[in-house]
Amino acid sequence: MAPDDHIAGIEQLQQMLLESPGFTEFLLDLTTISASLFSTDSPMHCAITVERTGGPTTVASSSELAQRLDEQQYASDDGPCLTALRQQHSVLIAELVADLRWRRYAAAVSGEPVRSVLAVPIPTDGSSAAALNCYSPDVAAFGPQAVAAIEKHANSLSTILRLALRVHPAERYPDDLRAVLKSRAVVDAAVALVMMQNRCSHEAAMTTLQVASRHHNRRVQGIADELLGKAMATTVISRTANRSG
Missing domain, CATH: 3.30.450.80 (Transcription factor LuxR-like, autoinducer-binding domain)
Known part of the structure; x- marks a missing residue:
């Protein structure tokens, strides 16, 4: 605890x-x-x-x-x-x-x-x-x-x-509860991604997103959306390159 x-x-x-x-x-x-x-x-x-x-x-x-x-x-x-x-x-x-x-x-x-x-x-x-x-x-x-x-x-x-x-x-x-839960799922996914990339704890990953949010003056969900989007794009490019090779 x-x-x-x-x-x-x-x-x-x-x-x-x-x-x-x-x-x-x-x-x-x-x-x-x-x-x-x-x-x-x-x-x-x-x-x-x-x-x-x-x-x-x-x-x-x-x-x-x-x-x-x-x-x-x-x-x-x-x-x-x-x-x-x-x-x-x-x-x-x-x-x-x-x-x-x-x-x-x-x-x-x-x-x-x-x-x-x-x-x-x-x-x-x-x-x-x-x-x-x-x-x-x-x-x-x-x-x-x-x-x-x-x-x-x-x-x-x-x-x-x-x-x-x-x-x-x-x-x-x-009525916005479904959207709120979706927002939470996006943030959770981004936290998991940061944990995996940085080999850090859940708390440290969440802090990273919060710091980025304050630095860019954006909501945490926006930072999470962008992070997941970049990760997906990187994955697609990597797979395409592998197929081409």
């Missing part, structure tokens, strides 16, 4: 909020950061759920797996994340298939690569509630130190999430 000094700073989160065109996009950024912070040898999949009084529920996931695991909870209106959100306490599941509290949920996601779950509330205000859901493919992935680190991270998101709720009005039907 990430040490305390890797927790995202308030200035970084404020910059993300300023650059995000909508609330859903901002939540997607938060879930991506959360997943990258706490992934180790095994990937961590994260999701954030926000419920507003008298408004819609907004959900963002760092991966398609996290999205599917969350959707099973919303389908039955019950699960660890919804419990953490509505009762405002952490829910730890060391081994999903052996936890009697969540037998129905475990059965619903039995085909998915998830063994342990940690759901942590994110403090907001009286008109909303939020929670961070973390999924791991490993049994007992969340020891005491990991739980403490993730709870601290969730608390660190409180101030910026409250601000985001004020800045962005409720989105009843986020």
Whole structure:
């Protein structure tokens, strides 16, 4: 798990909020950061759920797996994340298939690569509630130190999430969600490409894209699109040359 000094700073989160065109996009950024912070040898999949009084529920996931695991909870209106959100306490599941509290949920996601779950509330205000859901493919992935680190991270998101709720009005039907997820996939692909080319970590690759974004005064997605386009063009030229030879 990430040490305390890797927790995202308030200035970084404020910059993300300023650059995000909508609330859903901002939540997607938060879930991506959360997943990258706490992934180790095994990937961590994260999701954030926000419920507003008298408004819609907004959900963002760092991966398609996290999205599917969350959707099973919303389908039955019950699960660890919804419990953490509505009762405002952490829910730890060391081994999903052996936890009697969540037998129905475990059965619903039995085909998915998830063994342990940690759901942590994110403090907001009286008109909303939020929670961070973390999924791991490993049994007992969340020891005491990991739980403490993730709870601290969730608390660190409180101030910026409250601000985001004020800045962005409720989105009843986020029609642009498909485009947002496509944008996230493009960035993820570019990060993977930088990792492969530079033999660096996910965090270092993401930092490279962010630095390029600030340097050229362009959004990260634009930099990612250009990088992937150049890589594809290089591949086509290389293959054509090989065939000609």
